[in-house]
Amino acid sequence: AQSVTQPDIHITVSEGASLELRCNYSYGATPYLFWYVQSPGQGLQLLLKYFSGDTLVQGIKGFEAEFKRSQSSFNLRKPSVHWSDAAEYFCAVGANQAGTALIFGKGTTLSVSS
Amino acid sequence: DAMVIQNPRYQVTQFGKPVTLSCSQTLNHNVMYWYQQKSSQAPKLLFHYYDKDFNNEADTPDNFQSRRPNTSFCFLDIRSPGLGDAAMYLCATSREYGGQPQHFGDGTRLSIL
Numbered sequence: 001a002q003s004v005t006q007p008d009i010h011i012t013v014s015e016g017a018s019l020e021l022r023c024n025y026s027y028g029a030t031p032y033l034f035w036y037v038q039s040p041g042q043g044l045q046l047l048l049k050y051f052s053g054d055t056l057v058q059g060i061k062g063f064e065a066e067f068k069r070s071q072s073s074f075n076l077r078k079p080s081v082h083w084s085d086a087a088e089y090f091c092a093v094g095a096n097q098a099g100t101a102l103i104f105g106k107g108t109t110l111s112v113s114s
Numbered sequence: 115d116a117m118v119i120q121n122p123r124y125q126v127t128q129f130g131k132p133v134t135l136s137c138s139q140t141l142n143h144n145v146m147y148w149y150q151q152k153s154s155q156a157p158k159l160l161f162h163y164y165d166k167d168f169n170n171e172a173d174t175p176d177n178f179q180s181r182r183p184n185t186s187f188c189f190l191d192i193r194s195p196g197l198g199d200a201a202m203y204l205c206a207t208s209r210e211y212g213g214q215p216q217h218f219g220d221g222t223r224l225s226i227l
């Protein structure tokens with residue numbers, strides 16, 4: 001069965017420090033992978049996606065993620081965190097299969113300290 | 115410009131009083147989804163439509179119904195809301211299934227008195 005695991009429920013990072021949010025997936029074939037961000041009281045905004053090709057993908061707001069097939073991981077990174085990055089981050093996996101929807105991880109809450 | 119629009123942003127209803135949440139899209143996407151999201155949890159998929167083909171998740175309560183009268187609009191009806199139905203309800207669209215990225219609205223926060 002497909003699944004997504006985000007091992008860290010809550011992370012606190014100092015402003016200006018680097019960030020890495022972890023995501024592990026379980027899927028039989030090459031997955032489609034996504035990172036979404038959700039600010040309080042808002043919907044989810046797509047940060048970046050991986051379908052195929054280059055395993056390092058660039059997204060909006062200075063985020064990037066690297067697909068590592070051998071580790072079944074798709075970790076999100078940012079070299080320098082800003083206070084406005086404080087939010088909930090969701091990793092999701094999709095299948096190239098009709099009738100299927102995305103499967104979301106439980107999310108990681110990012111707090112940014114000054 | 116908002117592409118997935120949910121109305122209202124905040125909805126208060128009484129225990130047991132039917133309520134309808136609405137979603138519209140300007141993306142002309144084939145697929146529309148409804149999610150329920152409780153505090154500090156991941157979105158939980160309730161239903162999805164491909165055009166007018168309806169797909170109900172197995173654990174979606176019977177109390178929840180949905181309608182999609184045309185490509186642009188989709189409604190979530192809660193027939194007899196209970197206290198446990200208080201949540202954020204998110205609408206999303208995607209061009210196709212098959213792992214396409216979903217575009218979300220800002221959600222409707224439902225409170226039950």
